Amino acid sequence: MKDEAAEYNYLWDGSEEGWVVLRTKAALGTIFNTNTHMALIIEDNAVYARVIELMRTHGRPFLDSIPQ
Numbered sequence: 001m002k003d004e005a006a007e008y009n010y011l012w013d014g015s016e017e018g019w020v021v022l023r024t025k026a027a028l029g030t031i032f033n034t035n036t037h038m039a040l041i042i043e044d045n046a047v048y049a050r051v052i053e054l055m056r057t058h059g060r061p062f063l064d065s066i067p068q
Helices: 004-011 045-057
Strands: 019-022 030-033 038-040
Touching: 004 045, 019 045, 030 045
Parallel strands: none
Antiparallel strands: 019 030, 030 038
8 A cells, every 4th residue: 555645755854844733623733834824735534644643753843823
């Protein structure tokens, strides 16, 4: 089985800066880039959950609000 989350490794491997997870009450969190102020939407729920897990495992910040 192919690890579909692997295509998102730029979120945690340092090749693209600024990716964080904004904590939300309704979901696992919003994947957000603090440099571009853009959110990333992953439509496959299983892949989304795996990417959030990998971001946590690799030490990406989980924030309560968008940084100013």
